Amino acid sequence: MNVVKIINIGDELLIGQVVNTNASTMGRMLTEAGFEVAAVEVVGDTRADIAKAIDDGMEHYDVVLVTGGLGPTKDDITKQVLCDRFRSKLVESPVALENVRRIFAVRGFELTPVNRAQALVPECCEVLNNDLGTAPCMWFSLTPSPSPIGEGGRMQDCAPVTTPLSNRRGVGGETVLVSLPGVPFEMEWLMQNRVIPKLQEHLLTETIINKNILVQGIGESFLSDLIEPWELSLPKHIKLAYLPVAGMTKLRLTARYPRDSREPSISSVLPGLYELAGQYIVGEDCETLAELVHKTLISKGKTLATAESCTGGTIASQLTAQTGASAYFRGGVVAYSNEVKECALGVKHSTLEAHGAVSEETAREMAEEVRQRLGADLAIATTGIAGPDGGTPEKPVGTVWIAVADATHTEAQLLNFPGRRRQQNIDRTTNQAYSMLIKLLKP
Amino acid sequence: MNVVKIINIGDELLIGQVVNTNASTMGRMLTEAGFEVAAVEVVGDTRADIAKAIDDGMEHYDVVLVTGGLGPTKDDITKQVLCDRFRSKLVESPVALENVRRIFAVRGFELTPVNRAQALVPECCEVLNNDLGTAPCMWFSLTPSPSPIGEGGRMQDCAPVTTPLSNRRGVGGETVLVSLPGVPFEMEWLMQNRVIPKLQEHLLTETIINKNILVQGIGESFLSDLIEPWELSLPKHIKLAYLPVAGMTKLRLTARYPRDSREPSISSVLPGLYELAGQYIVGEDCETLAELVHKTLISKGKTLATAESCTGGTIASQLTAQTGASAYFRGGVVAYSNEVKECALGVKHSTLEAHGAVSEETAREMAEEVRQRLGADLAIATTGIAGPDGGTPEKPVGTVWIAVADATHTEAQLLNFPGRRRQQNIDRTTNQAYSMLIKLLKP
Numbered sequence: 001m002n003v004v005k006i007i008n009i010g011d012e013l014l015i016g017q018v019v020n021t022n023a024s025t026m027g028r029m030l031t032e033a034g035f036e037v038a039a040v041e042v043v044g045d046t047r048a049d050i051a052k053a054i055d056d057g058m059e060h061y062d063v064v065l066v067t068g069g070l071g072p073t074k075d076d077i078t079k080q081v082l083c084d085r086f087r088s089k090l091v092e093s094p095v096a097l098e099n100v101r102r103i104f105a106v107r108g109f110e111l112t113p114v115n116r117a118q119a120l121v122p123e124c125c126e127v128l129n130n131d132l133g134t135a136p137c138m139w140f141s142l143t144p145s146p147s148p149i150g151e152g153g154r155m156q157d158c159a160p161v162t163t164p165l166s167n168r169r170g171v172g173g174e175t176v177l178v179s180l181p182g183v184p185f186e187m188e189w190l191m192q193n194r195v196i197p198k199l200q201e202h203l204l205t206e207t208i209i210n211k212n213i214l215v216q217g218i219g220e221s222f223l224s225d226l227i228e229p230w231e232l233s234l235p236k237h238i239k240l241a242y243l244p245v246a247g248m249t250k251l252r253l254t255a256r257y258p259r260d261s262r263e264p265s266i267s268s269v270l271p272g273l274y275e276l277a278g279q280y281i282v283g284e285d286c287e288t289l290a291e292l293v294h295k296t297l298i299s300k301g302k303t304l305a306t307a308e309s310c311t312g313g314t315i316a317s318q319l320t321a322q323t324g325a326s327a328y329f330r331g332g333v334v335a336y337s338n339e340v341k342e343c344a345l346g347v348k349h350s351t352l353e354a355h356g357a358v359s360e361e362t363a364r365e366m367a368e369e370v371r372q373r374l375g376a377d378l379a380i381a382t383t384g385i386a387g388p389d390g391g392t393p394e395k396p397v398g399t400v401w402i403a404v405a406d407a408t409h410t411e412a413q414l415l416n417f418p419g420r421r422r423q424q425n426i427d428r429t430t431n432q433a434y435s436m437l438i439k440l441l442k443p
Numbered sequence: 444m445n446v447v448k449i450i451n452i453g454d455e456l457l458i459g460q461v462v463n464t465n466a467s468t469m470g471r472m473l474t475e476a477g478f479e480v481a482a483v484e485v486v487g488d489t490r491a492d493i494a495k496a497i498d499d500g501m502e503h504y505d506v507v508l509v510t511g512g513l514g515p516t517k518d519d520i521t522k523q524v525l526c527d528r529f530r531s532k533l534v535e536s537p538v539a540l541e542n543v544r545r546i547f548a549v550r551g552f553e554l555t556p557v558n559r560a561q562a563l564v565p566e567c568c569e570v571l572n573n574d575l576g577t578a579p580c581m582w583f584s585l586t587p588s589p590s591p592i593g594e595g596g597r598m599q600d601c602a603p604v605t606t607p608l609s610n611r612r613g614v615g616g617e618t619v620l621v622s623l624p625g626v627p628f629e630m631e632w633l634m635q636n637r638v639i640p641k642l643q644e645h646l647l648t649e650t651i652i653n654k655n656i657l658v659q660g661i662g663e664s665f666l667s668d669l670i671e672p673w674e675l676s677l678p679k680h681i682k683l684a685y686l687p688v689a690g691m692t693k694l695r696l697t698a699r700y701p702r703d704s705r706e707p708s709i710s711s712v713l714p715g716l717y718e719l720a721g722q723y724i725v726g727e728d729c730e731t732l733a734e735l736v737h738k739t740l741i742s743k744g745k746t747l748a749t750a751e752s753c754t755g756g757t758i759a760s761q762l763t764a765q766t767g768a769s770a771y772f773r774g775g776v777v778a779y780s781n782e783v784k785e786c787a788l789g790v791k792h793s794t795l796e797a798h799g800a801v802s803e804e805t806a807r808e809m810a811e812e813v814r815q816r817l818g819a820d821l822a823i824a825t826t827g828i829a830g831p832d833g834g835t836p837e838k839p840v841g842t843v844w845i846a847v848a849d850a851t852h853t854e855a856q857l858l859n860f861p862g863r864r865r866q867q868n869i870d871r872t873t874n875q876a877y878s879m880l881i882k883l884l885k886p
Contacts, residue, residue, distance in 0.1 A: 014480040016471025017686045021462055023485065028459025037457040038492060042466065042483035049481060185864060243460045306777070312763025313756030316777040320755025323831060323865055331783030333776055334749070334759040340774030340817050344787065374783050388766060421628060422766060 001036045002203045003170030005061040007053045009068035009078060010182055011044045022067050022187055029188075033196045034208035034256060035063065038169055045069060050081045055162040058085070058142075058177065062170035063199060068182030070135040072114045078179055079122065079138075086140060087159045088122040095127045096120075096136040103134050124158045128178075128194040135181035137190045139198065142175040174202060206256045211266045213251040213273065214289060216435035218280045220244045230272045237263050246427035248282075248289055248435070282435050289434035290318040296441060297328035297378075304437075305376035306332035307345055307366040309357065310384035310400060314430050330376045335366065345369045356395070358383050360412045363401035367412075371405050378440070379405045380433045387420040400429050404436045411440060444479045445646045446613030448504040450496045452511035452521060453625055454487045465510050465630055472631075476639045477651035477699060478506065481612055488512060493524045498605045501528070501585070501620065505613035506642060511625030513578040515557045521622055522565065522581075529583060530602045531565040538570045539563075539579040546577050567601045571621075571637040578624035580633045582641065585618040617645060649699045654709045656694040656716065657732060659878035661723045663687045673715045680706050689870035691725075691732055691878070725878050732877035733761040739884060740771035740821075747880075748819035749775030750788055750809040752800065753827035753843060757873050773819045778809065788812045799838070801826050803855045806844035810855075814848050821883070822848045823876045830863040843872050847879045854883060 006026050012018045023040045030037050038061065043049040050069065057064035069078030083089055097119035104111045118134045121127055125138040140158050164175050178195050180187050200208075215223060220242055224231075231240055237257060243250040251273075255266050274281060286292040297304055306315050316332040319325050333344050338357055341347040346369040347362055355361040363381050371379035384400025391397035398417035403410055415432060417425050449469050455461045466483045473480050481504065486492040493512065500507035512521030526532055540562035547554045561577045564570055568581040585601050607618050621638050623630050643651075658666060663685055667674075674683055680700060686693040694716075698709050717724060729735040740747055749758050759775040762768050776787050781800055784790040789812040790805055798804040806824050814822035827843030834840035841860035846853055858875060860868050 012686075013467070014470050014483065015474040015684075015686075016467040016469070016480075017688070019462060019464055019467045020483075024456070024459040024462045026459070027457050031458040037459075038487060038489075039496075040457065040463075040483075040485035044481060046481075053482075241458075243455075243458075245460070305783075308756075308759075311760075312768070312772075313751075313759030313775060313777065314764075316751075316756030317754075317760045320777070320779065321757075321866060321869065325755070326779060326833075329755075329779050331777050331779045331787060332756060333787065334756065334763070334774050336763065336769060336772050336774045337817075340748075344774060344776065344817060374780075374787060390769075423764060426764065 002062040004030055004035050004037045004063040004065060005057040006037060006040045007057060007064065007066045008042045009045065009050055009066065013042045014044050022182065022184055025188055026065060026191060029191050029196060032210045033200060034204055034206060045077060047077055047081055050078060051085060054081065054085050058160055058162045058175060059165045060168045062175060062203065064177040066177065066179045067187055070181045072118055079120065082179060083122045085161050086122055086124050087161065088124040090120040091123045092119050093121045093127045093136065095129065099129055100134045128190065130181065130186060130190055132189050133181055133183060133186040137194060138179040140177040176202065206258055209255045209266060211253045211284065212286060213284055214282045214286060214292060215249045215251060215277065215280045216282045216431060220249050223249055223277065227273060227276050230276055233272065234269060235264055238266060238269060246431050248431045282438050289431050293434050293437060294319060294322045294325065296438060298324065300441060302377040303328050303330050305330045305370045305374035305379045307370035307379065307381040308332060308334050309336060309382055310386045311382045311426050311429050312336065314426055315380060315433060318430065330374045333370055341366065346373065358385060358395050358399055358401060360401055363403035363412050364410050367403035367405040367410055377406060378437065380437055382429050382433055384429060386422045386425045388422060398425055402429065402433045402436060404440050406440060409440065411436060445505040446481045447473055447478050447506040447508060448500040449480060449483045450500060450507065450509045451485045452488065452493055452509065456485045457487050465625065465627055468631055469508060469634060472634050472639060475653045476643060477647055477649060488520060490520055490524055493521060494528060497524065497528050501603055501605045501618060502608045503611045505618060505646065507620040509620065509622045510630055513624050515561055522563065525622060526565045528604050529565055529567050530604065531567040533563040534566045535562050536564045536570045536579065538572065542572055543577045571633065573624065573629060573633055575632050576624055576626060576629040580637060581622040583620040619645065649701055652698045652709060654696045654727065655729060656727055657725045657729060657735060658692045658694060658720065658723045659725045659874065663692055666692055666720065670716060670719050673719055676715065677712060678707055681709060681712060689874050691874045725881050732874050736877050736880060737762060737765045737768065739881060741767065743884060745820040746771050746773050748773045748813045748817035748822045750813035750822065750824040751775060751777050752779060752825055753829045754825045754869050754872050755779065757869055758823060758876060761873065773817045776813055784809065789816065801828060801838050801842055801844060803844055806846035806855050807853050810846035810848040810853055820849060821880065823880055825872050825876055827872060829865045829868045831865060841868055845872065845876045845879060847883050849883060852883065854879060
């Protein structure tokens with residue numbers, strides 16, 4: 001398999017000011033595209049450190065992807081280091097300049113010399129157009145034979161300071177380095193639309209197809225035992241990965257076909273999985289259960305209301321973080337105190353008195369009341385003790401009731417999480433609630 | 444300064460299943476403790492890759508911190524690689540075994556041979572006790588003179604395969620490698636209570652003191668111009684860093700004192716900062732504005748209710764993610780649709796008709812109504828167009844109204860964010876709302 005090293009540049013990543021989500025986004029996209037990410041290195045805005053990381057990448061890996069250090073300010077020195085490493089010089093790219101001009105015209109700003117410098121790139125690279133920003137995306141290719149002239153820019157043979165080692169990781173052949181901006185949404189757009197398609201075209205001899213299956217309500221090791229016979233029966237070109245997160249397990253099936261192959265498709269192996277574990281499978285083709293709820297409600301044209309106690313607004317915020325949530329999300333009540341459960345939700349005082357806030361009866365009333373009050377087709381309610389404190393002998397930390405309701409049914413479920421970690425208990429409750437809602441919606 | 448390399452081990456980090464928050468947590472803690480993090484490397488559960496990352500660390504840096512690969516399963520191979528790299532062998536540590544026994548006794552489980560293997564460590568390391576888990580924390584020291592016997596375990600001279608380079612980064616002298624578990628809460632506890640104090644004692648000749656100042660309502664470059672005279676007047680032992688996040692800038696002052704010094708304290712330089720930028724300073728000594736709101740409301744004994752439209756529950760979920768939020772957080776309404784603004788919040792139909800959902804009048808009514816209905820001392824309300832779609836010529840994407848209310852006042856503010864990115868607009872609105880609440884609370 002083609003082996004990739006990711007290099008993320010930026011002091012803000014080293015001092016912990018910013019969490020390096022670029023590495024995980026790129027790792028997920030590259031893995032799904034059929035590449036193996038073998039290393040991530042984060043270095044600061046320092047010439048020597050960037051050069052060391054790039055040299056190591058060019059020596060040991062097939063593909064080196066670099067993010068960051070491309071802005072017009074003095075901190076941003078990636079382009080100079082790339083010139084050094086490829087024995088090239090900065091030239092103004094007509095393609096990159098046209099893109100900078102276009103973006104400044106859209107924004108209605110005047111183009112200053114500092115901004116125009118964004119169009120300078122090492123002469124030996126090919127510019128991949130960045131539709132979302134002024135920083136260029138630069139493709140460097142090192143082939144045993146001379147590189148072709150890229151359509152996008154002036155492409156000359158790269159003459160790097162370092163040469164790939166004979167015992168390097170990966171398949172050998174062409175070595176590619178791509179420099180991308182560090183701004184996450186620009187990076188992600190470029191990976192999706194420019195870098196991954198071109199990497200696949202240049203380096204892959206196979207077609208890669210992925211399928212996600214979301215499984216909920218069974219631990220990873222029990223699931224593994226349950227579906228072992230099916231896993232052992234998978235054809236050789238289909239691989240299975242377990243990706244557990246917050247009480248939910250994403251099973252990822254990856255098929256690698258030689259181009260023009262007639263191997264069995266992923267869909268042909270699914271019935272065997274459903275036969276063994278169908279009762280735990282919540283959905284397919286989504287990254288998260290929040291995304292599955294979002295898509296399901298939109299496709300079914302149903303509306304939702306939420307009544308959250310222990311999850312404190314997490315369900316509402318995860319759903320509304322997705323574009324288009326207003327099509328189904330009516331609203332929610334975060335009923336943290338008992339008074340709010342009564343006055344804003346209409347949970348009966350007698351219910352709270354007799355059973356307590358963390359009880360099946362309260363969860364059911366919360367779901368039913370919020371559904372009616374906010375005029376929604378469906379409702380989710382959560383009430384529990386997220387921890388680390390606040391438990392009692394009868395209701396220890398980790399005791400949670402969830403209810404989901406439609407016009408005719410209300411389903412309630414008790415969870416007993418073993419841990420005292422607040423965020424973990426909130427996240428697991430949230431995923432369990434999504435799963436219950438999806439099941440309620442199934443015919 | 445002592446220069447650190449962080450190595451995070453785990454296939455799940457490379458394929459993007461898990462975001463590497465360990466690197467940012469460690470980076471923040473080490474920076475605040477007076478160390479310079481120069482590189483982070485992430486590698487998979489592969490012997491050769493772990494060995495390469497460790498060798499590079501021992502050659503080039505003063506301190507190497509390794510997380511992950513310490514569980515009892517076959518994937519977890521860090522200890523074997525450490526034995527190889529330090530020419531040591533695995534022995535059972537009485538200190539580590541006692542800890543494993545204690546934790547199994549607390550959990551009421553029987554100790555199996557697989558679990559007992561958690562107490563095996565390379566003979567040349569010192570075990571630092573992990574109070575929260577069974578995986579050991581291992582300290583390896585390489586000094587020009589023979590290492591002392593550690594109190595915690597059997598400590599012998601380490602004889603690493605690689606030797607520090609003469610031209611390495613950092614101050615030289617002692618080289619330390621510490622291996623920690625990858626579970627975030629165990630790692631964080633060990634860093635705070637074991638690793639950082641011991642690193643400071645062994646390697647630092649100075650005392651480090653940090654102070655955070657949270658600034659809101661002014662862009663980073665304007666702030667920089669405004670406080671430049673003050674910054675230039677800072678004594679040499681006090682450094683300033685700008686850490687901007689979602690419309691808020693954290694100013695971090697770091698003082699490095701030789702031990703027993705009588706240099707001026709950080710507090711002596713603060714009045715100059717307040718003189719220039721006092722109107723933008725929201726608070727001190729917190730990492731985030733959500734934490735500042737949490738602490739301020741607890742200390743003042745005031746309760747809060749929220750009415751969120753465009754932030755969709757983000758304010759409620761951020762506040763309730765903090766332990767102890769039930770002391771002040773009464774609850775909230777996520778009023779996504781106009782009907783919910785009317786029926787659950789009591790915003791007047793005529794207000795919505797005359798001014799629209801995104802208006803000063805609606806924001807004020809939302810804040811005042813939710814405060815009264817949920818019986819809180821204070822309220823926050825947000826209403827706006829987070830994007831990327833949904834704008835109109837009069838109210839484009841990024842138009843947001845925020846209101847905060849107490850028993851006698853309601854303050855409202857209009858924001859016009861230039862970008863169309865949904866999450867960024869939500870996060871900026873959230874921070875601005877916190878800042879307005881804090882200002883309302885100031886005498």
